[in-house]
Amino acid sequence: MRVVAKIGTASVTDDDGMIDSSAIAKLCDEVAALRAEGHDVVVVSSGAVAAGVAALGMAERPTDMTTLQAVSAAGQSRLVQAYDIELARHGLVGAQLLVDSMDFVGRVQYLHLRTTLERLLELGCVPIVNENDAIANDELRYGDNDRIAALIANSVRADVLVLLTDMDGVFTSDPRRDPSATLVPLVRADDPLLAISAESGGSGRGSGGMASKLTAARMASWSGVRGVIARAARRGVLAGAVSDELVGTTFEAHPRGLSARKLWIAFAAEVAGSVDVDAGARRAVTEHGGSLLPAGVVGVRGTFEPGDVIDLRGPDGEVFARGLTSLDSASVGEVRGRRTSDLPPGTHHEVIHRDGLVVLSRPSLPS
Numbered sequence: 535m536r537v538v539a540k541i542g543t544a545s546v547t548d549d550d551g552m553i554d555s556s557a558i559a560k561l562c563d564e565v566a567a568l569r570a571e572g573h574d575v576v577v578v579s580s581g582a583v584a585a586g587v588a589a590l591g592m593a594e595r596p597t598d599m600t601t602l603q604a605v606s607a608a609g610q611s612r613l614v615q616a617y618d619i620e621l622a623r624h625g626l627v628g629a630q631l632l633v634d635s636m637d638f639v640g641r642v643q644y645l646h647l648r649t650t651l652e653r654l655l656e657l658g659c660v661p662i663v664n665e666n667d668a669i670a671n672d673e674l675r676y677g678d679n680d681r682i683a684a685l686i687a688n689s690v691r692a693d694v695l696v697l698l699t700d701m702d703g704v705f706t707s708d709p710r711r712d713p714s715a716t717l718v719p720l721v722r723a724d725d726p727l728l729a730i731s732a733e734s735g736g737s738g739r740g741s742g743g744m745a746s747k748l749t750a751a752r753m754a755s756w757s758g759v760r761g762v763i764a765r766a767a768r769r770g771v772l773a774g775a776v777s778d779e780l781v782g783t784t785f786e787a788h789p790r791g792l793s794a795r796k797l798w799i800a801f802a803a804e805v806a807g808s809v810d811v812d813a814g815a816r817r818a819v820t821e822h823g824g825s826l827l828p829a830g831v832v833g834v835r836g837t838f839e840p841g842d843v844i845d846l847r848g849p850d851g852e853v854f855a856r857g858l859t860s861l862d863s864a865s866v867g868e869v870r871g872r873r874t875s876d877l878p879p880g881t882h883h884e885v886i887h888r889d890g891l892v893v894l895s896r897p898s899l900p901s
């Protein structure tokens with residue numbers, strides 16, 4: 535079995551933001567146990583920024599991008615060193631791999647990433663993945679590596695994605711505020727995509743929270759990977775997740791899967807604007823897997839350029855799909871409502887081609 539285990543900042547650092555060697559030792563012990571049983575394991579680990587803050591003696595986590603990126607560089611080496619030390623106790627070799635959003639969007643770069651991961655696993659390494667915070671333009675936007683982990687799980691064709699956190703799983707409400715809150719043990723694959731929500735706040739040492747983990751679990755499900763959200767400190771949590779025991783909240787894998795590119799469009803991309811479409815266009819997109827044509831557009835919101843991700847809104851104003859636009863906002867405004875035969879020469883016939891479009895408003899996946 536192939537496993538991707540993501541651990542958050544709050545679970546690898548102490549209250550002062552220092553790397554918690556005992557927490558990393560515990561995780562590496564469990565990784566080694568899985569490896570001894572013949573499983574492949576990829577670890578996605580947050581904690582570089584927090585480790586850098588502590589190493590540099592800062593009183594609190596900085597908020598400006600330049601300092602955050604610089605601090606992450608100071609912390610990343612210390613984070614990986616901690617993994618190397620603990621993995622070495624089991625005769626395992628850690629391999630640092632830093633990624634950013636473009637590694638999942640461009641086909642060539644995506645294949646390079648997948649090839650590297652596959653070769654590392656063949657060599658017997660344990661890849662330690664983190665977002666390349668020091669140079670990534672969208673640092674922290676992914677949600678503390680949760681969505682990165684889901685994209686990695688898609689890339690290596692994982693069987694299970696385990697999102698390790700400081701909570702026992704997903705609850706009916708916040709158990710820190712509501713004593714009657716109960717654990718949700720299982721989320722079915724046919725649940726509506728956006729049916730479950732959670733507050734985005736986390737420990738304060740990271741950038742994610744339960745909301746980003748829910749998104750990542752949904753991404754995993756939609757790419758055909760079983761997802762588990764569980765407490766990092768739980769004994770045997772990885773082995774339990776692999777054997778499908780109740781160790782937290784499990785998200786069933788959907789029988790059909792989205793590509794990494796479409797997962798990025800649906801979940802991880804910054805939305806630049808939106809278009810309003812008529813009922814016919816909505817049916818064409820959601821029921822027939824069609825492209826969005828200018829004839830179906832009735833309005834434009836925001837300013838965007840070709841290649842940007844935009845939302846599609848139906849007659850009720852609700853977002854039902856998302857995709858990569860072929861036209862800028864001004865051009866869409868000029869050609870909206872026009873039939874293909876009436877478009878100016880050289881104009882794209884599709885506002886969004888179906889290959890770059892993802893339907894969000896129904897549980898069944900587009901073709």
